Amino acid sequence: MHLPARYTLELDAAHRTRRRIGALPTAVPDTATGPDHPVRTIYDARHQQTLPGEKVRAEGAGPAKDQPVNHAYDGLGATFTLYLRAYGRHSIDGRGLPLNASVHYGQGYNNAFWDGKQMVFGDGDGRIFQDFTGSVDVIGHELTHGVTQYTANLEYFGQSGALNESVSDVFGSVIKQYALRQTVDQADWLIGADVLAPGIHGTALRSMKAPGTAYDDPTLGKDPQPATMDGYVSTSQDNGGVHINSGIPNHAFYLVAAALGGHSWERAGQIWYDTLTGGALASDADFAAFARATATAAQTRYGDGEEYQTVLKAWSQVGVPAAPTGTALPRQASPQQQAPEGAQPPSQG
Amino acid sequence: MRIAVTRTGGFAGITRRAELDTTGRPDAGRLHALAHEVLTASDSGTPVGVPDGFVYEITVDGRTVRCADPHLSGAQRKLIQQVLKEGA
Structure with a gap:
């Protein structure tokens, strides 16, 4: 899914609103830190596999000519916005971690991943997969590996x-x-x-x-x-x-x-x-x-x-x-959960 | 020399496997050199990968080594690309 420009504008407007709301002491948990806007940097790996590559778009800069750069930028923004506005979480680590991504990783590379520090997107080989920046749920999926890394691990x-x-x-x-x-x-x-x-x-x-x-x-x-x-x-x-x-x-x-x-x-x-x-x-x-x-x-x-x-x-x-x-199971319990017929009920207390 | 590559994991979680026999190939010498370098520089243990990263198993005449993105050596990457004929 490619996020249309109007969503980007809508999200930016949401950030501004959030910043005003964020001035209220009860708006976000006390433990939350970091700015109420993402700090994104997109790099171009130029079809090599050396990370991060050449910097091509920084936070606040206008769209690049290369669409995967913009899709990655918008997808990182959509992810940041969901976590902040729905759950009060400031970026992946809850502390405003800058979000970095590299596009055009490798040649015909059929994958995208979070390497522990940043996002990496391949172009796909065009036969099985195409540009991995094209689905915002894929971007959200990868960045959530980062959230999991910083939380339940x-x-x-x-x-x-x-x-x-x-x-x-x-x-x-x-x-x-x-x-x-x-x-x-x-x-x-x-x-x-x-x-x-x-x-x-x-x-x-x-x-x-x-x-x-x-x-x-x-x-x-x-x-x-x-x-x-x-x-x-x-x-x-x-x-x-x-x-x-x-x-x-x-x-x-x-x-x-x-x-x-x-x-x-x-x-x-x-x-x-x-x-x-x-x-x-x-x-x-x-x-x-x-x-x-x-x-x-x-x-x-x-x-x-x-x-x-x-x-x-x-x-x-x-x-x-x-x-x-120790709690009674609901009636809809699956077969694995149900005691065989004739079994003694579990003793209470 | 028979060289097989199995790739697992990745965002899609789809396994791909390919094998080639170097016998009679014009690039056999280059492939033998790559395979030798991969075997001597890799180990057979479980590599440390990343979530959704590809994990590779390379088998050369019955001997297997493993490696994982994004930490491939140049020789590992070239050999994998040659055998899978897909971006590694």
């Missing part, structure tokens, strides 16, 4: 790795929805819809609404993502299938957002953000630990009402137990 392997990936998909999609002011019904819930090359049979790389249906192509193969634990894939490749099993927590977030309605960055996004940044989540958390943490986050912020019940139900639908240990 989920280990990039197995279930904690799939959670790391899922959190990036969740906020990547939320960032796009925020930029487009979409409701959960209007959103496409797709990741990477604009980076697939023309001719590839597929709508995107991943679908949070319907994991496993994003593509089916002779070159790419078929989207391998499961939506529920029944389809969990055990593999040693891809750090234990971090890009495959992320479909399960992705779908749980979608179910929560769809059930609560309205805007995904409000209650659903807030619960996931609280979970990621609250300090209670272990870096080696598995799906069940993350699910419990989201339930606790929902309860802490919103009480025992609709939000908490919706979170429990969503995790139950994807087959992950979310109820706190």
Whole structure:
């Protein structure tokens, strides 16, 4: 998705408004620091793989002639704006970290990544993928790896790795929805819809609404993502299938957002953000630990009402137990959670 | 000499594998030199990568080494690009 110019203007106006609001002592958490606007620098790697490359656009400078430079600049801005305006977070580290990105990395390079300090975008080979700056959810996804690095620091392997990936998909999609002011019904819930090359049979790389249906192509193969634990894939490749099993927590977030309605960055996004940044989540958390943490986050912020019940139900639908240990499970509990017939009920107290 | 490259990870999480046999190739000498350099300069342990970074497994006549973006040597990058025929 390319952000139209009017969104950039709208976001800039939002920054100015925010700066005025930010003067009020209660507008942002006391711990937040850093300016209420992004500090972006875009570099051109000139098809080499030496980072960062040549500086081509600084914060506040007008658009460059090269569109990937502008897409990267706008995508970094959209990400900064979502985190600040929805959650009061100042940049990736919460302390105003300058956002740097390099475009035109390598030759026909089919990837984009956060290297721990900056964003890196390839051009794609034009056969399978095209310019990776083209999807704002991809930019948001990568920068959210930075947010995770500074907060829950989920280990990039197995279930904690799939959670790391899922959190990036969740906020990547939320960032796009925020930029487009979409409701959960209007959103496409797709990741990477604009980076697939023309001719590839597929709508995107991943679908949070319907994991496993994003593509089916002779070159790419078929989207391998499961939506529920029944389809969990055990593999040693891809750090234990971090890009495959992320479909399960992705779908749980979608179910929560769809059930609560309205805007995904409000209650659903807030619960996931609280979970990621609250300090209670272990870096080696598995799906069940993350699910419990989201339930606790929902309860802490919103009480025992609709939000908490919706979170429990969503995790139950994807087959992950979310109820706190020792608490009665809701009726919709998945088969894995239910005691076999004839089993003794757990003793109380 | 048979050289195989398996690439996993990446934003898309899609695995790609390709293999070539240097027998009879006009560039066999150059490929042998690259393969030798990669084998001697790499190790078989798990490389330290980055989220969404590509991870590569290079197998030369049965011996496997691993490496990861964005920390490839020039020889690793050239060999991977040659075998996968795709931007590495």
